[in-house]
Amino acid sequence: MDTSPGGSLVLPDDPERALAQDFRLLPEGNSFHLAQLTKIIDKHKQQLVNMAETFLSSCQRWVAIVHQATFRERCSNLWLHGSRDFLLLLLAMGMITRPLLSGNEPDSLRELMYEAVKRLFWDKDSVARPSVALIQAGLLLSVYEYGNGLLNASYVTISVCSSLAQVSGLCGALNAPPLPRLGTLASQDEMLHTWWGIIIHERMISLKSHLPIRQLHIQDPNAMNNALLEAELHTIIPKLAIDSHYPAFYLQARAAIWLDHVLEIVHSSPVISKEGRLHFQAVDRGLVHFLRILVQLGMGTCCEAIAIGLNAFFRLHHWRLDSHAPSVFTEQEREESSQAMKTILTILADVASDQVYFNNVMRQVNDDIVEVFPYTITMIYQLLLEMRDQLPPPRTSAEPSPQPFDALQNEMRMMKYILEKQSVNILTI
Structure with missing residues (x-):
């Protein structure tokens, strides 16, 4: 019986269940390896890319941080462009698009993708060399946690994203960034939009949780x-x-x-x-x-x-x-x-x-x-x-x-x- 991430007993005409089954077969704890994840992504590439396209046509309207043409070019050849951080971003984009429910039950694929994204984002090898894709994935992870009422987790995640953005030079440590430009995201503005995505989300979390953040002090x-x-x-x-x-x-x-x-x-x-x-x-x-x-x-x-x-x-x-x-x-x-x-x-x-x-x-x-x-x-x-x-106050039924x-x-x-x-x-x- 093949129980490796590269194969499952789920029928091929049920791709969501097959993908969920393969995620379940990932080892627990700290024995998470990129090779196992890339094997899953290679097997289910089209489904994951389709999820990412759903993100680009819906969620991207409100969290416009991913340059579409560049992303699609990298998706066309994952083996050439599929770095650890890019694969994480691909999963995070798909995770955001998953429904709350599948029938009358919580969507299991949504929860499994969240666990995979969270583990990969917090892996020491990920944060050691932060990239724009890693920070974008972290922002989407924090948005997901915010939407699920996990305010403390969302706050910690976005705080790390903000620190990584400063360490990697994506943003300045002191000065507020210029406003993003009107219109469709241009490739040269991807880092600026990502930084603004962090700024926006930080403030929404602080509003709900009353946790402190660094003020912008826009001049x-x-x-x-x-x-x-x-x-x-x-x-x-x-x-x-x-x-x-x-x-x-x-x-x-x-x-x-x-x-x-x-x-x-x-x-x-x-x-x-x-x-x-x-x-x-x-x-x-x-x-x-x-x-x-x-x-x-x-x-x-x-x-x-x-x-x-x-x-x-x-x-x-x-x-x-x-x-x-x-x-x-x-x-x-x-x-x-x-x-x-x-x-x-x-x-x-x-x-x-x-x-x-x-x-x-x-x-x-x-x-x-x-x-x-x-x-x-x-x-x-x-x-x-x-x-x-x-x-x-309530009125009488006659009124x-x-x-x-x-x-x-x-x-x-x-x-x-x-x-x-x-x-x-x-x-x-």
Whole structure:
């Protein structure tokens, strides 16, 4: 009986089970060898490349770190270009595209690929000579862990990626990088995009886990100039008709800068000076203006940037409302935060009702509005919690339901649809 990674008893017309079976045959513990992995990849090359292509046509919209032409060229000859780090990146891209469920059970291939990626990334031979491909794979590993609620693991992984990026010269240790350019990723910008991917993800993890990160301290005043951003986006409107995701990653980077300012505020001294209040107001106004620009573009164009910006907005105002914080804010200031959140929720509820639920309960859904990357899913979950907290007291059955309750039902349907799309239909994207 052949039980080596090069062969299995699974029928050849069931490639997913065959690949899962071969991953199960990898030795446990520290006896993981690259030769065994390359044998599996050689046997299942086309399936793994197909998974990577799924990544490039879906997840790449939101984590635009892999230059497609260069990646495909290396895939065409894995034996020539298939370094340890590149094989790890290939597996990580495939892992990200796996569904949550296979039928009614957790997708076993997804879990097995995660274990293989994790073991290979943390192997001493991998981190000894860090490459761009290794750092990209580590970023995707951290994103996967974040999406599965493993915040501590995700934080440790992305922290190592950040350190490796500095050691390898991918980024500067002190100065913030320039913003990524609008449009499709160019080969010369792959390292810059990878560094921005780390920056964005670091801030999303810190937001959820409250763990510390190094602040960006962006010196370029134009990075937060919303008037210039509006003018810039106006010039690319014709391009959006061809590629609706043309500015997506660029807008994520700008959203991360706003989030960085929010984190700097909420992690600062609890004593709020007059200057601190003015800074709070400036960041709040700028962030709301930025979100208005994004919502006008639409979720199908920049849903991840909207997710980052909304999370920053709610974190900023919850910090001011937090009952555990010292009583340094006036009741009027706290009421302003409460009203600001209600206003944002009302606007988003209207957008959801107008753009997604104009037909009877998801009979027709605009797939451009629904995405599967973790930031959007956590954003919708956050909205559910916020709307729940903002609901008025229950009314009698004779009275009509309040409008926020209807909005909550809409958001619940949206979240349910996204989760179903991720677990069932992602391979058809």
